[in-house]
Amino acid sequence: MSNGRGIGRGAGAGAGRGQTGRGRMGGFAAGPGGECVCPKCGYRMSHQIGIPCYQQKCPKCGSAMTRG
Ligand SMILES: [Zn+2]
Numbered sequence: 001m002s003n004g005r006g007i008g009r010g011a012g013a014g015a016g017r018g019q020t021g022r023g024r025m026g027g028f029a030a031g032p033g034g035e036c037v038c039p040k041c042g043y044r045m046s047h048q049i050g051i052p053c054y055q056q057k058c059p060k061c062g063s064a065m066t067r068g
Pocket residue numbers: 038039040041042043058059060061062063
């Protein structure tokens with residue numbers, strides 16, 4: 001058991017590309033950024049990177065958004 005060279009390190013410098021290719025999550029097309037959706041009125045907005053959906057408020061009804 002050599003515990004020196006691990007596989008899986010090095011390929012991780014490129015987060016932020018939204019190319020079509022990931023299609024394994026049912027029907028909802030939530031990309032890397034995804035969308036936030038209001039559970040109350042159904043308003044959708046693009047998810048802001050770095051800000052959790054639940055910290056965003058729906059501009060329509062003021063409810064906390066949730067992940068779509
Ligand atoms: Zn709303």
